[in-house]
Amino acid sequence: MNLTLYKKEWKSNWILWVIFAAVLTVYACMIVAMFDPKMGDSLKMMADSMPEIFAAFGMADVGQTLLEFISGYLYGILLTAFPAVYIILLSNKLVARYIDNGSMAYLLAVPEKRTKMIRTQVIYSITSLLALQIYIVAVLLIYSQIMFSGELEITAFLRINVGLFGLWMMIGGICFFFSSVFNDTKWASGCSTAFVVYAILVQMISQVGDKFENIKYATPMTLFQVDGLAAGDGSAWVGCLVMYLIGIVFYVTAVQVFARRDLPL
Amino acid sequence: MKDMNVININHITKDYGNHRGVFDLSFQVKEGEVLGFLGPNGAGKTTTIRQLLGFIKPDSGSVSILGKDCFQKADEIQRKLGYLPGEIAFIDSMRGWEFIRFIADMKGMKDLSRAKELMEQFELNPNGKIKKMSKGMKQKIGIICAFMQNPKILILDEPTSGLDPLMQNRFVDLILEEKKRGKTILMSSHIFEEIEKTCDRAAIIREGSLVAVDSMEKLCQGRTKKMEIAFAEESMATEFMRNYAAKHKQNSQKQGYDLGQQGNKVILTVGNNIDQVVKAAAQFTIKDINVHTQSLEEFFLHFYGKHENLEREKLSESIDVESDVQAGKGGVR
Ligand SMILES: Nc1ncnc2c1ncn2[C@@H]1O[C@H](COP(=O)(O)OP(=O)(O)OP(=O)(O)O)[C@@H](O)[C@H]1O
Numbered sequence: 311m312n313l314t315l316y317k318k319e320w321k322s323n324w325i326l327w328v329i330f331a332a333v334l335t336v337y338a339c340m341i342v343a344m345f346d347p348k349m350g351d352s353l354k355m356m357a358d359s360m361p362e363i364f365a366a367f368g369m370a371d372v373g374q375t376l377l378e379f380i381s382g383y384l385y386g387i388l389l390t391a392f393p394a395v396y397i398i399l400l401s402n403k404l405v406a407r408y409i410d411n412g413s414m415a416y417l418l419a420v421p422e423k424r425t426k427m428i429r430t431q432v433i434y435s436i437t438s439l440l441a442l443q444i445y446i447v448a449v450l451l452i453y454s455q456i457m458f459s460g461e462l463e464i465t466a467f468l469r470i471n472v473g474l475f476g477l478w479m480m481i482g483g484i485c486f487f488f489s490s491v492f493n494d495t496k497w498a499s500g501c502s503t504a505f506v507v508y509a510i511l512v513q514m515i516s517q518v519g520d521k522f523e524n525i526k527y528a529t530p531m532t533l534f535q536v537d538g539l540a541a542g543d544g545s546a547w548v549g550c551l552v553m554y555l556i557g558i559v560f561y562v563t564a565v566q567v568f569a570r571r572d573l574p575l
Numbered sequence: 576m577k578d579m580n581v582i583n584i585n586h587i588t589k590d591y592g593n594h595r596g597v598f599d600l601s602f603q604v605k606e607g608e609v610l611g612f613l614g615p616n617g618a619g620k621t622t623t624i625r626q627l628l629g630f631i632k633p634d635s636g637s638v639s640i641l642g643k644d645c646f647q648k649a650d651e652i653q654r655k656l657g658y659l660p661g662e663i664a665f666i667d668s669m670r671g672w673e674f675i676r677f678i679a680d681m682k683g684m685k686d687l688s689r690a691k692e693l694m695e696q697f698e699l700n701p702n703g704k705i706k707k708m709s710k711g712m713k714q715k716i717g718i719i720c721a722f723m724q725n726p727k728i729l730i731l732d733e734p735t736s737g738l739d740p741l742m743q744n745r746f747v748d749l750i751l752e753e754k755k756r757g758k759t760i761l762m763s764s765h766i767f768e769e770i771e772k773t774c775d776r777a778a779i780i781r782e783g784s785l786v787a788v789d790s791m792e793k794l795c796q797g798r799t800k801k802m803e804i805a806f807a808e809e810s811m812a813t814e815f816m817r818n819y820a821a822k823h824k825q826n827s828q829k830q831g832y833d834l835g836q837q838g839n840k841v842i843l844t845v846g847n848n849i850d851q852v853v854k855a856a857a858q859f860t861i862k863d864i865n866v867h868t869q870s871l872e873e874f875f876l877h878f879y880g881k882h883e884n885l886e887r888e889k890l891s892e893s894i895d896v897e898s899d900v901q902a903g904k905g906g907v908r
């Protein structure tokens with residue numbers, strides 16, 4: 311890893327990170343605050359009034375415990391879709407942007423191997439996601455502790471987050487791959503966006519009713535099984551592992567392709 | 576070893592289709608030599624340089640610097656190389672000085688005194704945001720980034736584009752200074768004068784193929800100037816014409832050489848016979864002399880095939896305005 315480049319990336323991308331962290335904080339706190347073990351569930355009432363929409367967002371039949379509440383309302387869509395937007399923007403900035411505007415010429419006109427430079431970007435991509443993941447876990451843990459002390463099953467909650475990070479890694483790897491193989495930011499962000507929109511849309515449709523249930527096999531989002539992870543199911547762990555593997559394979563391929571390709575600088 | 580080839584371009588072909596790219600190109604840059612790389616737009620200069628930097632691989636043939644393959648060993652070569660890209664592109668949102676420091680860090684440099692020296696030499700204030708800098712200022716930042724680590728080898732793609740004439744001269748001085756220090760330099764350009772002032776040899780490329788590579792002296796031999804001499808009286812012009820035609824018959828019949836009279840004015844093309852022409856004209860009273868230095872396009876004419884001459888001549892007429900401007904700068908007035 312090239313430390314100078316790594317630091318530079320933090321310096322020029324921290325605002326993006328902070329914006330997404332802030333948005334996620336607001337959502338996380340809002341959802342936790344809405345959990346109310348004593349007085350009936352206001353979200354539940356809303357869900358009953360428009361079941362399809364809530365189902366699409368994976369928020370149907372949310373259970374009664376704090377863990378079920380959080381995993382239903384946050385991990386169904388908010389913590390997958392919003393970070394996906396962050397991943398698209400970030401991946402595009404980390405490689406394609408430099409190629410597109412030509413400044414990659416300066417990054418490569420230094421006594422370092424190309425693989426080392428691109429690996430630095432991979433490490434930045436993963437660590438910045440990891441920082442976001444750790445941050446959001448900390449926010450949820452601390453806030454639920456403050457609001458409803460002792461209510462959250464912490465180990466199950468952490469298991470879900472191991473899975474969530476696998477999902478982010480998978481999306482991160484795929485978007486990073488697109489960013490590294492195209493010369494044009496248009497193509498890079500276009501393909502990343504298309505992939506994310508497709509994956510999430512198919513997931514939402516598959517959740518609406520039994521009719522479309524089977525198309526869930528057509529989206530990689532299905533690999534993230536929130537309830538299964540909460541329960542510690544073996545099959546949920548397999549899905550989680552597969553997501554990490556897909557992410558790693560795409561990151562590694564991106565590095566290999568980038569190291570060998572022609573760059574129009 | 577004095578004659579060692581530092582940069583070795585060996586039969587490279589990079590075909591982008593439609594006759595674009597470079598084709599079977601070979602030339603060498605020796606240690607301590609400054610080599611000019613000339614060619615019209617789209618000739619393939621940048622494409623060649625990209626291969627030297629290891630950004631792209633040749634389809635066939637090989638490029639090496641200091642005996643190392645440019646693609647495989649790009650990192651090792653970079654230790655000794657300063658590069659100025661042809662297209663100015665920096666990391667937006669950085670300030671000038673911040674960018675220079677960032678590049679210095681990336682290159683593992685500690686000492687920034689050379690960068691500061693260069694900033695003074697080029698009168699650059701690097702404190703503003705790069706995004707808001709003028710083209711020339713950005714070019715200066717690029718120049719500083721290329722030269723500041725004091726590299727042994729320099730590859731410069733159109734280094735003076737965007738610089739004003741004063742700064743172009745400063746740049747020429749910088750090249751001469753670096754040359755004295757024994758640097759090996761390859762620089763591409765459209766401006767013959769700049770190459771003429773700095774380079775030992777030049778390679779000329781057109782439509783991706785090498786047209787000539789030779790010492791500046793040899794290349795300049797074929798160079799001609801258009802001279803316009805106004806005599807005090809018409810009879811003098813007639814007399815001059817008679818003498819000249821007799822003495823330089825072979826010249827006036829050479830292809831591309833003009834000779835003609837317009838009242839008291841004689842317009843003629845001079846080559847290496849300039850000394851005789853001036854001395855012959857000096858026998859009469861001269862009111863005015865104009866010298867039009869050849870533009871690059873006209874100069875290339877010398878190297879292009881004959882069948883293209885007509886077409887080229889038409890082209891050079893249309894850019895005559897430009898060569899007039901150049902004459903004002905470099906010619907006798
Ligand atoms: N990545 C690419 N894909 C397709 N064609 C390309 C590519 N890069 C360069 N070309 C073409 O190759 C030719 C040579 O381009 P190059 O940039 O090397 O010219 P140049 O000599 O540097 O010209 P200029 O003086 O304008 O800078 C051009 O016709 C250009 O369009």
Ligand SMILES: [Mg+2]
Binds near residue numbers: 621
């Ligand atoms: Mg060019």
